[in-house]
Amino acid sequence: MTGFLVKRFLQALVVLFLVSIIVFVLLHMLPGGPARAILGPKGTPQQITDFNHQQGYDRSLPTQYFMYVKRLFTGDLGDSYKLNSPVFELLKQRLPKTLLLTVLSTALAVVIAIPLGLLQAVRRGKASDYALTGLAFLLYATPVFFLGLIMIILFAQVIPIFPAEAPQGESIGELLKDFSGLVLPVVTMAFGIVAMFSRYMRSAVLDNLTEEYVRTAMAKGQSSRRIMVRHVLRNALIPLATLLGLYLPTLFSGALVVESMFNYPGMGLLFWNAAQGSDFPVLLGVTLVVGIATVVGSLLTDILYAVLDPRIRSVA
C-alpha cells in the first residue's frame, strides 16, 4: 500500500511538471506578450522593450522556463496588476475558502446521494424511484445560477432564515463562526452534484445486485438490508470514487458561479474579477491551482480505489 502511494505520488509530480509547462506556454501566448497586456495599447515600443528586459522576457525560452520554475518554488507567481498584491498571497487567502466550500458541498452531496441511490436501486421501477429520478434530472438540468436564485428567493426573502450573502471573514474559523451564511452557497452547490452522484450510485448498486456474490450472501441467510450495507455498498462505491476524482476540478471551477452569486470571498470570485479586469498573473495562478486540483483529484481517486478494492491494491 505504501509503495503504491509513493509510486502514484511520483507520477503525480510528473504530471504537475507538465502542468507547469502548459501554464508557462500560456503565459507566452498572451496576445502581444505580457508587456502589451500590462502596458496596454498605448505602450510605446521602447516601453515594451524595457519591460521585456526588466522581466527577463528577452532571454531564451528554456532560461525563462527555468526562472519561472525557480520563482514557482519560492512561491512567486508574479503580482496582480489590479490588486497590487502578489498572486501567491491572494491564492493563499482565497484557496482555503474555496476548499472549504468544495469540501462541505461535496460531503453534503455524497451524504445525500449514497443513501438516495441505494433507495432508488432498491425501489427500482416503483413510483418512488420514478419520482426521485425525475427530481434528480430536474436538479441536474437546472443551471447553478438559477438554482442559487431560487434558494435566495425562497430562503432569504420569502422565508428569511438564511442570509443571502456569504460570510466575509478573513480566516476559515471566522467563516465557520458565521455558519448560517454558508448554508445557501453550500446547499446550492451540493444540489447540482447530488443529481449526478445519485444516478451513478443507483446504477452501480443495480449492477452489483445482479452479481453472484449477492446471491451467495442471500444464501447465507442475510437480510436484504444487511446485504446492502455489508456487501453491495462498498462495491458500488468504487465507480463513485472515479466520478469524485474527475469531478473535483470541475467543482473547483463550479465554485465560480456560486461564489460570485453569494459574494463568497473564494478563488472563484478572484478568478471572476481577474477575468473581467484582464489580470493575467492572477488568471494563470488560478489555472495552475486548478491543474494541481486535477492531479490531486486523480490521485485521490486512485487512493480511494485502493482503499475500496483489494484487487487494485495488489496489481499496483
Add this chain to the structure above:
Amino acid sequence: MTELQLSDAGPGTPAPLLSIDDLHVDIASRERTVHALDGISLDLAPGEALGVVGESGCGKTMTALSVLGLLPPGGAVTGGRILFDGQDLAAASAPTLQDVRGNTVGMVFQDPLTSLNPTMTIGAQVAEPLLLHREGIGRKEAWARAEEMLRLVGMPQPSERMKAYPHQLSGGMRQRVAIAMALVCEPKLLIADEPTTALDVTTQHQILELIDNLRRTLGMAMILVTHDLGVIANRVDRVAVMYAGKVAEQADVRDLFARPRHRYTEALFAALPERAAERGTELHTIPGLPPSLTVRPTGCRFAPRCLFATEECREREPELGPELAQELVPGSEASPGSETSLESEAPAHELVGAEHRFACFHPVPHGDAPEAQVVTPPPATATEPGEVLLELDALVKEFPLTGGPFARRRGTVSAVGGVSLTVRRGETFGMVGESGCGKTTLGRIVAGLEEPTAGTVRFDGRDLAGLSRTERRAHRRRIQLMFQDSTAAMDPRMRVGEILREPLVIQGVGTRADQERLTAGLLDAVGLPRGAVHRYPHEFSGGQRQRLGLARALTLSPDLVVADEPVSALDVSVQAQILNLMRELQHDRGLTYLFISHDLAVIRHLADTVGVMYLGKLVETGPAEQVYAAPLHPYTRGLLDTVNVPDPAVAAAGDREPLHGETPSAAKPPSGCRFRTRCPLAQDVCATTEPPVSTPNGAGHQVACHFPLAAPRLASRV
C-alpha cells in the same frame, strides 16, 4: 404396489428431510412467462445424496434455487410445497427463510470466481454465517471456527488465507472457500448447483472428493445439480433426470445407469461419446430441441424428439410412477421383487417412493440392457497415413509479464515451452490438457494469430516465417478456426449471409452470385435452412451457432481446421450432433482437424492421434487407442484416472489413482520436468534434467518422461 411400498417402508425408514411436493415455478418477464417447473416432486432422506441431472433449461437449477427461495427476479412459486424439517419453505416468510439459509441448508454455486465478494476477506466471508446464525458467538470465536473450517476444506495455511481476498486464490481454492462458507454452520442439507462445472478435471475431482468426505463426516444430505452425467454417476445415491420442467425418471444411481427406462434418459446416455461403441462411429443424437416452456405442452414433453412416440404420447401426459404391474412380463428377470432387492443393497436411507420411477408410456423394456453400449476397447482402426500437412518444431511462445505500459517487465509466462509435433493430412489431431496448459495458444499460433517466440511452423512443406505478406494472406485461407463460443466470435450486427460471405469477399473469391451459391451449399452441408442467411446470430440456438461456426470455417475450403473447444459449451445431445457433423464433413471434404479440448472422452471419440499438454509441454503423443489404453506419461494416466466416468461401476472398482495438487504457475514453471511437482514417480533427476522424448511402445507413440510407465494397464474406460 401400495402394499409393496408399505412393506418396503419398514419402521427403520426415516422421514424425509426434504420433501418437494408438486412444485410449480413461473419465471415472468415483461414479454412472457416461462413455466420453469411444472409439478416437481422429490424426496430426500437425512444423509442422502440426490443428483438432479438434465440439459440446460430443464429446470434443475430452478429446483435447487426454489428450495431456499432464491429464485431470480420474476420467479415465483405458483403451487406446491417444499417441506424441510416440517416447515413449508415455499410459503415461509422472509425471516424464516433467512433463518434456514446458510444455517440448516447450505448452498454452493457454480462459478467460484464471481460468487465471492471481491472486497471482503476470506475470513470475513466464511465467518459471516456464524455471526448471523449463532447467537452470542463473538467475532473472535467465529473467526476461529472459520479458520478451522478452512482447514477442513483443505486450504493450505488457513490462518494466512483468512486475511486474503478472493482474487488472490486459484479457482479451486475459491470453490473450497465457497464450500467452507456453506458448511460452517454444519447444515443438514447442502445444495450444490454445478459446483465443479467451471473447474478443471483435476480440481473438479478434488472438490467432489472433498464434498463427499465432508458429507460423510458431517452426516449431511445433499442435492447435487449438474449437467454432467460423469459427476452424477460417481457422487450420489439417487438420481432424478429432469426434462422440460418435469422429472422424467428417478432411480437409484446404479439402477439408472444400468437400466434406464425413460426414452429420454436412454437417448441421453447413448449420446455420450464415452458410450459410443467404438471410435469413429456415429454418436446417437437426439433430434430437435427441448420445447419452449412459455406454453404448457400437451402430452409427453419429450414426444416431439422421441423415436418411440405414439399418438398416446402426444395426447396424454404420462405420470411419474413405478412400473405398472400389467406391463411386466411374467417371469421376466426384473420383477418388482428384484427391483426392491436391488434397492435394499443401496445405502440404508431408502424412502417411501424411492423405487425406480419414470414418466413414459413406452419405456425401455427390461432385458434390453444397455450394458452392450458401454465402452468396449476399440479395435485399432487402420487409418492410411497421409502426407505430413502441419509440422511444428520446438515451438516456443512466451508472453511478457508487466504491471502496466510503463512498468518494468516482471518476467515471462511460458505458454508454450518447445512443442514439436506433426499432423498428417486427413487425420484428426486431438490436443488435450487442462486450462493454462498452452493448448489454445498453440492453436492460435498454428492459425497464424500469434507469432511464435521461437521454433518453426511448417505447413504443407513451407516454413510460415518465410512467407511474404501476400503469400501469408493467401496462406490464411488454408487454415481456419472454429471457436468455443461462436456467438462471441460473430459480429452481432451482421446477418448470417454476410458473416459466411465475408471470408470470400476478403480473399476476393468469385462474384457475388458465386459467393451466395457457395454459402447456400455450406448451409445445406451443416444442416441449416438456406433462409438462415437473412437472420442474425443471436436468433440461433447454441448448437445451430456451432453449425454456423463450422460453416464459416469451411467457407474458404481450408485444408486444416483448428477447432478450439468447439463442443464444450453444448449439451450432451447437441454435442453429439456437432461431433457427428464434423466427422461427416471431414470425410466428405478431406479435412484435417486440430481439435483442442479438455474433454478426454470427446477427444477419444474423434481423434486419430492424441497429444497431451501440461504447462506448455507436450508430454505424450501417439495414436488415440494406444495413448488411452496404455498411457506412458504419469500425467496422462493421472488424467484418465481423474475423469468422472458416467458409469457407477467404474468408480466402485477403486483402482484409480487421481491427480493431486494444483498446476504451478506458467510464470515460474518447475525446473526439469514441469510435471514433477505432482508426479508420484518423481526422482532427483526430474528436477535437474528435462526429460528426453522416447518411444518405448514403438514409433509413433512418444513420451517425454524419465520414467515412462512400463506395463500397459487395463483399458481405460474413458
